[in-house]
Every structure is written in C-alpha cells, then in structure tokens.
Amino acid sequence: MEQESKQFTVSVYTENNIGLLNRISAIFQRRHINIESINSSVSEIENVSKWTIVVNLSEERMKKIIGQIEKQVEVIKAYYHTEEEIIYQESSIFKMKSDLLFDERQIQNIIKDSNARIVTVNKQFFVIEKSGRKEEIELLYRELSVFGIMQFTRSGRIAVSKEEMKISNMLKAINH
C-alpha cells in the first residue's frame, strides 16, 4: 500500500566535511531514489552547511529517509517540506549569440517580460540570468530556444521554509 509519490524538498544542516556528500547521496542511491537536484552552501549559522535536496517519493518513505539522514554522525538536523511549505528559487544562465540582440528584437521583450536580466554582453555573445521557479525558467528556455542557445545551465533548487526550523536553538543547546 505504497502512498503516491510527491515532490519534497529536504533541508539538511550539517558539519562541513569531506565525504558527507557521498554519505547523504548513498542513502538515496541505496533505495533506488533519483535525486532531482542537490545544492550545498553555507547556512544562516556560522560553520554549518545547508543542503537542499529535491526528490520524488511517498511521504512514508520520505519520513524514513529523514531518519536515516539524521542518523549520520555529521548531520545536525534534517527536515522535509512540501511545495506549499517553502519559498524556493532556482537560478539559470543562458549564453546566446550577440547578433540576436540586433537581428531578433523580440528577444529584448522576452527578457523584460520574464524578469530576466542581461549579465554581460560582448561582441560574440551575451549572457542572460533568470531566477525563479522551474516552470518560469522552462518557459524562458522554450522561448529562447527558437533563436538557438549556445549554452544553458540551471542550478539546483534553493529554499527557505515558511515556518521556523528550530535549528539555531537546538545548536545553542548542544553547543552549551
């Protein structure tokens, strides 16, 4: 009686150590779960890293995996969130031929309407940056692809929760 799969965003607060990526990703790999995106950065707490992982699975499995992640020695705390519980963004960059700016004037409107911005322009190419939800980036991609995209990269999701994650208080308690 497996529940339906949903998209979850996982926030993991950890020590910043070599090898932890292996340890965390192995938890998913072992259970044959594909990681949709993964991002690691500094967090709001000094010397604590924050991972944001997007996966599709049932909530029941999600809960168990949170338990397995928290069990790792260097993991401080892990949370999972549904789409409604977070504010999230992804970032993307497009590299395109500079000629297009003059030959295909509607590109400027596409950029403006999608709230993207031009990061740099030179004689050969220009670079557009767009942050937002995956669907917005995908829309921009579709619109620009007709003109030919030289290079494209989208980042993993980054997210903050609407509710407080009680990690700072917890750290204060264990550091004491």
Next chain:
Amino acid sequence: METNTIQRTKQTLQKTERISGSEAIVRCLLAEGVKTLYGYPGGAIMPVYDELYKYQDKIHHVLTRHEQGATHAAQGYARISGEVGVAMATSGPGATNLITGIADAQIDSTPMVCITGQVASHLLGSDAFQETDIVGISTPVTKWNHQITKASEIPEVMAKAFYIAKSGRPGPVLIDITKDAQFEEFDFSYEKCTHVRSYKAIPDTDKNALSAAAELINNAKKPFVVWGQGVILSEAEQEFKAFIEKAGIPSAWTILGVSAIPTEHPLNVGMVGMHGNYAPNVLTNECDVLIAIGMRFDDRVTGNLATYAKQAKVIHFEIDPAEVDKNVKTDVAVLGDAKASLKAILSLIDKKSHTEWHQKFKDLYAIEYEKVIKNDLHPTKEGLTMGEVMNEINIQSKGEAAIVSDVGQHQMIACRYANFNQTKSNITSGGLGTMGFGLPAAIGAKMAKPEREVVCVCGDGGYQMTIQELGTIFQQKAAVKIVVLNNDFLGMVRQWQQLFFDKRYASTEMTNPDFVAIAKGYHLNARRVTKREELAEAVAEMMQSKQAYFLEVCVEKEDNVFPMIPTGASVSDIRLS
C-alpha cells in the same frame, strides 16, 4: 563544576610530546584501553607496525591470515566483552578485504575501529600502488569514517572514532591514515572524546511515552515481549529480567538477543523468526500488546509485514530513532537507552502473572517438541543430527560456554538449542549472514575472555571460507574448540533447493578435504566422529582439552531445519515439517 575545573587545569598542564604520527596511533590505542588488536601488515601501514613492535609489551597485535579474519576476530572480541574491537590493515587490497567484516559490524551494531594505511597524501588520486578509495568504498557500511592526512589530526580523530564506535547504537568506524601522516612528527597530547556536536548518542526518553507504554502493558491480557541485542548492548540484562518478571510477560528473542537472560528462565519462550520456535511465532499474531525491546523488526523476524501482529498494539523500546516505524508501525515508541527505560518503567507497571496466556506457549511448545525438537535432540534414525551434537555440547558445557556460530543450517540449530547461563554468549553473524565469520570470531572471543570456554560451531561450507585462521589459532595458542558439522553440502541453500526449486541441487554439494588432516597440519588435536556411540566421548575429550581442539561430526546429509517460515509467509503460518 569544581571537578571540571580541576580536570581542565590538568589537561592544560598535560605535557605534549614530540612524536611521530605512527607512534601517536599506538599511544591513542593505549589511551583507549586497547590491549589486543587484529591485523595484517603491508607497505602503507608499516610505520605503525614498527611502533607496534616497540610497544609489544603493552599492546598485543594478532596476525590473522587474511584481513577479513582480522575484522571478524575484532567483532568476536567486541561481542563477548562489550569493548571496542580493533582491526588494522594496509591500503588497497588490505583495506578492501576489511569490507565484509565492516558491513557485518554495521548491520549487527558491533563497536569496531578499523585503521587502514593509505598512500602518501601527494599520491592520492594518482592510482598509486595499492591505492584504493577506502573512505569512499566504506562509507555506506560505516557509522563514521575519516581520512587523516596530517599527523596533528590523529589524537582528535582517534578519540572521536572510539567514542562514535562505542556510544549510542554501536557500529564500525574506519580511519584511513596516509603514510606521510604516519611519518610526520608533531606535539602529541590525548584527550578522550565525550561529545560530538552533530551527534546525539542516546535520544531523550519521553516520560509520557513511558507512562503510555506502562498503561498498555498494565491493561494487556496477552502481552508478549520480543527482545534483541539492544538489551545486551546497553547491559540492561538485570533491568530486563526485573521488568518481565514483574509484568509476568512471556518473552522471546532474536538470534542476537539470546543469552541476555538464562535459557532456562521460565519466561523465556524461545526464538522468533524464520527458524524460530513455534509458539512465539504463532502467538505473535495473537498477543494484544507486543513489546519490542532493542530489536529492529528484521524481515527474518517478521515474515510478511502485512500480516505481522496486526491485532496488537506495538510498543518499541529503541535507541535509534530511525528504527521506529521503519518496518512495523508503533503505537508507543520509547526512545532512549534500554537500561534506563526499563529501569524507569518498572515502578509504573503492575505485578501480573498471565497464567492462561503462558499455558498457550506451553501447549504449542509441546507440539513443536513432539514434531521437531525430540527428533533433533534425541534422534532414533541412524544418521547423526546437528541438534544432538548441540545437545551434547550443552550437557558437557553446562551452559557456560560461549557459542560462536557461522552461517547456515548449523547456525539455526546452534541458536535454537544452545543453553546459555551467561550473557554475551551467543556470537553469530545475524544481519549480514556472513559465511566465514565463525572461526575468526571465535579467536577474538577466546582472546578477550580466555577464562571462558569458547565453542565455534561451523558448517563445512563456511568453515572453508576462513579455514586459514587455523594458522592464527596455532600461532596464538588460542584454545578455541571447533566443531564442524559436516553434511558435505551447503545445507541451508540445499534445503531451499529441495523445498522451493524441485531438488535441483545447483552447486551446493561439496567434495570436502580431510578436515582432520588439515587441523593436524596446523598441529591441532583433531578427531572425526561418524557414529552416535562416539559422540559423547569425543565432545568430552574436546571440552576437557586445555588447548585448541578440532572435532568433525559427520551428520545426516539431507536433514532440514524446521520449523520454518517460508519467505513471504506470515509468522503464524510457520511450518513444522
């Protein structure tokens, strides 16, 4: 507070000494109270072996005949003593040979620290001679691992390794040390680790959970306890006994939990799981409250989860939060250390006897005795049974021996029928089912507790996977008693082939060597028994021997282990034949 200040002052006054990384490793082991370690030298770990040579009056390094043997010996050492077992190997193949033992220790929660040498740090990633990414390889099967590339890291990392291996739910830790870090000199001082910021060894126990559990237990008409190794690991034997005695609850064990209370204890109703006893398996599906203590509802214990104890309220005493609701949904989870939780709940529970409920276990035992146990222990057919050998060992050891078993039919027979008076006496590979575990684990067990009788019960298959450790037994004069129950088959696989693959015995028949001659080649006393009349006398000779002794018993070739819960079946559909 005052003692803390004094301690801190002491620590700051503690003199540092300029020593090499390799000497530091040995000094760390000594500081952690390690007296014996198991291993195998090689290029990348040679500086540490050089220090072990210098410190040989303080620490005993046992040369096994294969690195896998070193890990199993360390496991045997840990399981019988409760101390951290230590294994050491060189880089590359030495390190990869440790993996099976590490995986075994991980799944059976055995405290172990493995130390591996690594190529010099400037060669990392260059495919240097005997370089392997052992930290990467061991990650999924270790509780923690770490690579040291600077000598100055050694004291802190080693202290952390021992703390993590032993605390909370124990497990294996691997420390990989580059050769340049072994040679490097630094200012050494050592301080034990008592805290890791991101790691909570023991979760807090919720008082409400304790009272909710007590209420369920007090209102239960047919309560049933299944306990596991958690009782032994937290040294909660007395608290556990007091708890079940006061509540009057029939209690069954997993194969890693057995020996926590004496086999003869009136509340002990036997083993749960695939080859467990009839009554506890059947009545799992009749109890009204199931109290699981320090066990993890392994699939070999539960059979089909969809039909496992669905009628019962489930209470789970557990140290690892990730185990709660993992396989079986709990009504009340009592997180924390079993010893503390059982102590705390004692005053909350009522004294009960549940006489009628106990009678059900007795009635079902009588059926199992008639259909299975009698024929196993007191056979009337010509061929020898594994059960009657265990029975003879029980009689002559008076239940005082530690039984180390390998994996397979003999293991199930050993666990089902061994009598135990003392805790930490059943040493076997439960979760991983590692053939070849028995012989080296018995060496570690005997060396940790030389005063105890250690009987290693093996099958002819698993025995040959680590048979070379006879060399270690001979060299160390470890007085291990080895019993090989030889049926010239990989018996458990053959049993499944008979029952589920129409007797197609694919690659399970063994043409075996002269085991007695091999044992004698290692200068061990050795004997073969083929007839029932010789058995008692041969076991007596073995038990009276002050030295290692090898006994081969040629048993019936195609006996099966029953009862049995076929894969996918419910515990209550356990078969007696």
